[in-house]
Amino acid sequence: MRMKTFLIDDDDLGNYLTETLLRLEGFCDDILTFQLAEDALQALLQARGSEIPQIIFLDLNMPLMNGWQFLEALAPYQGQLLGRCHIYILTSSLALTDMEKAKTYDLVAGLIHKPIDSDEIRAIRSHLEEQKA
Template identity: 60%
Template sequence: MKTYLIDDDHISIFITAQTLRLENFSEDIQTFHSAEDALDKLVGATGIKESPQVIFLDLNMPGMNGWEFLDTIKPYENQLLNTCRIYILTSSLDFTDTKRIKDYPLVADLLHKPIGPEDIQVIMAEHAEGYRK
């Protein structure tokens, strides 16, 4: 399963990637330290070519934050809707984040950092069931 991990924190990326590997979640994990770099890879100059099945997206990053990333990919939502799920990673306990994700059909869930094996198992089960609940 192709996976993008977008987070500006090197330690968070390391821990999340290790957890994903230990749980046999993905053999293809591409990490990005900025949302802009991930956006360039996802959309490129000609639009979406090959999307990942899962994107783990940090909300609070310098430059383009997670919300801005989600707003920027809105024009590609229909192309991604049945092939890609986005999981928000956050260390925040802000309740408005939980409410706000409902505005983004590509966002499957909001997960608190660090994600654990249980979180990964739930995502794997959801992925096995298909993209629309």
């Protein structure tokens, strides 16, 4: 499956591990990694057509702009992104409030506890394939 994926996280090691696992699983061949949510937001808002990532893995706790602020900034563009861009929150937080808050965003397809594993990657892939069918 040819997919474009954004990985937004300020953790170098976490990014390396996630990216390596995504490639090993053959999840996608086009991964753009951003350490700053602002840079990812800029790239996403400039993207057109096939440049729009089908998947975004988004960390919540980042400097300057955190994951929640990133989601708020996308709110005006939700209509264009819904069904085309699926955001999965990657977090080390086990807070129930985060899980509840994530459900209030239509663009958020799920919340994954770090580190992501092969089973979760396969589940995301099959969910996307079901939607296309």
